[in-house]
Amino acid sequence: MNRSLSATAVLAASLLTATCGLALAQGKGPAGPQDADTSAWWAFTGELSGDAMQGRDTGSAAYERSAALVANRLKAAGLKALGTDGWLQPVAIDELAVTKASARMGRTSLRFLADFTVSPRRGMPARIAAPLAYRGYCGAEELGDVAGRLVICHGTRKSGPTSAVAREAAVRKAGAAGMFEIADPGFTIEPPRWPFAYARSFALAGQLPAADSFVKLTLRAEMLGSLIPGGAKLVAAGAAGQPLPSRDAKLPLELTFATAERRVTSSNVVGVLPGTDPALADQAIVLTAHLDGYGHGxxxxxxxxxxxxxxDAAYVALIVRLMERQKGKGFARPVIALLVTAEEKGLLGSKYWVANPTWPLPRIAANINLDQLRPIFPLRRLTVHARTDSTLGDDVEAVARSMGIVTQDDPEPERNLLRRTDHWNFILAGIPATNFVFGFEAGSPSEAVYRQWYRTGYHRPQDDMKQAIDWQAAADFNRFFYTLVERVANQPQAPAWKPGSSLRPKP
Incomplete structure (x- = not known):
């Protein structure tokens, strides 16, 4: 589905969600979980995401406290440690941060993180002053002479004349000092979210890119009019995919940056519930969710x-809750609980584990990942990543059907959700894997609630324990997950790729 909300629909979504939240706050809906299991799950979610855990930022002391808490719960549930340091697998990560930045053109100043942000790079200049050149979609034929300039490009995310990679390549080749991409307000299925929490980049230790003096920035669309004549009309035209002119600013833009680099260590938490069938001992099922968050921003x-x-605290808690329900009783296959770090920093924890597994990869049959889940409207439809690529999709379909839930492929593949969470690293390693998103019918009240959460909750301080939850939907998904894991871990046949899958490992 390639569709976007009109301005009227956006307004309707805002009003509807505000009404839903108000109704819950006023006691017109359940104030909390309605059953003991969901209550236990939500209580542990609160321990992991309460203010005392400070958002579980990668490499922070608070993150390590949360990792220790999870490890203790898994130990009490009867699992065996499977880390390299007991329950933990420390991961060394390099961080490069822009700690301070300014942008000024004449009397106009842009606010760092609220109006613009920058991609941190080694070798960034501490100061740059250069003329601004607006070049529409920044196709190579549109650029002209931009040597030494800062080029502003409309960063469209829809299929169109240029891709992000092509835009940057063309601007670099033309000799520009750097580029601004306008965060595309026309991509309403996942609109730009300002402010940014911070400007930091991460890589596994020793893997930060080489030094690069090219400056890459992102501009809040509403600020273009402060820099380029007629900017507001250009933004509207670009969001609609209309032809765009080239324009130059009269004054140079002055930029300053302060950066800092450090190495941190942040731990994956790994435990295994041993299987009960020796014949299936080489067919472990790995359950993943990411323990890290954004921290302060x-x-x-x-x-x-x-x-x-x-x-993703709620779904770390759900994996722990599953293990607690088992009370040490194993499934036929081994089940590994892998709660990873640094998902928000580029899927680094799962990437590291797959490269340095604490259980041999050839002895892993499948990965079930929990992320991108929002129990904020009824669970009647479920988007299933890699739904038709392996027999895991058949298992999901069978469990969902038994609960009256419709399954579907991702209706918005342009968001690239398949590659934006930890199951992707297992797929790259050739292991069948899946992940889930609460689905909705186009134009439904559920869609309105979903869209509003992405505007106001996703990667925001407002993703906290005070937000409105659909408790029945939460309980329904938890039951779906318990049933799915039991089915996959106990059935005679291990999950397998289907012959026609584009994700299947090449021979």
């Missing part, structure tokens, strides 16, 4: 703590 509505309740 740019304040939104006076709150600078990004708690990360639904993203």
């Amino acid at each position: 740019y304040p939104v509505k006076g709150d600078d703590l990004y708690n990360g309740t639904l993203d």
Whole structure:
């Protein structure tokens, strides 16, 4: 589905979600979980995402406290440690941060993180002053002479005349000093979210890119009019995919940057519930969710703590809750609980584990990942990543059907959700894997709630324990997950790739 919300639909979504939240706050809906299991799950979610855990930022002391808490719960549930240091697998990560930045053109100043942000790079100049050149979609034929300039490009995410990679390549080849991409307000299925929490880049130790003096920035669309004549009309035209002219600013833009680099260590938590059937001992099922969050960042509505309740503390808690329900009783196959770090920093924890597994990869049959889940409207439809690529999709379909849930492929592949969470690293390693998103029918009240959450909750301090939850939907998904894991871990045949899958490992 390639569709976007009109302005009227956006307004309707905002009003509807505000009404839903108000109704819950006023006691017109359940104030909390309605059954003991969901209550236990939500209580542990609160331990992981309460303010005391400070948002579980990668490499922070608070993150390691949360990792120790998870490890203790897994130990109490009867699992065996499977890390390289007991329950933990420390991961060394390099961080490069822009700690301070300014942008000024004449009397116009842009606010760092609220109006613009920058991609941190080694070798960035501490100061740059250069003329601005607006070049529409920045196709190679549109650029002209931009040597030494800062080029502004409309960063469209829809299929169109240029891709992000092509734009940057063309601007670099033309000799520009750097580029601004306008965050595309026309991509309403996942609109730009300002402010950014911070400007930091991460890589596994020793893997930060080489030094590069090319400056790459992102511009809040509403600020273009402060820099380029007629900017507001250009933004509207670009969002609609209309032809765009080239324009130059009268004054140079002055930029300053301060950067800092450090190495941190942040731990994956790994445990295994041994299987009961020796014949299936080489067919482990790995359950993943990411323990890390954003930590402290740019304040939104006076709150600078990004708690990360639904993203992804709740689903770390769900894997722990599954293990607690088992009370040490194994499934036929071994089940590995892998709670990874640094998902928000580029899927680094799962990438590291797949490269340095604490259980041999040839002895892993499948990965079931929990992320991108938002129990904020009824669970009647479920988007299933890699749904038709392996027999895992058949298992998902069978469990969902038994609960009256419709399954579907991703209706918005342009968002690239398949590659934006940890199951992707297992797929790259040739292991069948899946992940889930609460689905909706186009134009439904559920869609309106979903869209609003992505505007106001996703990677925001407002993703906390105070947000409105559909408790029946939460309980339904939890039951779906328990049933799916039991089915996959106990059935005679291990999950397998289907012959026609484009994700299947090449011979």
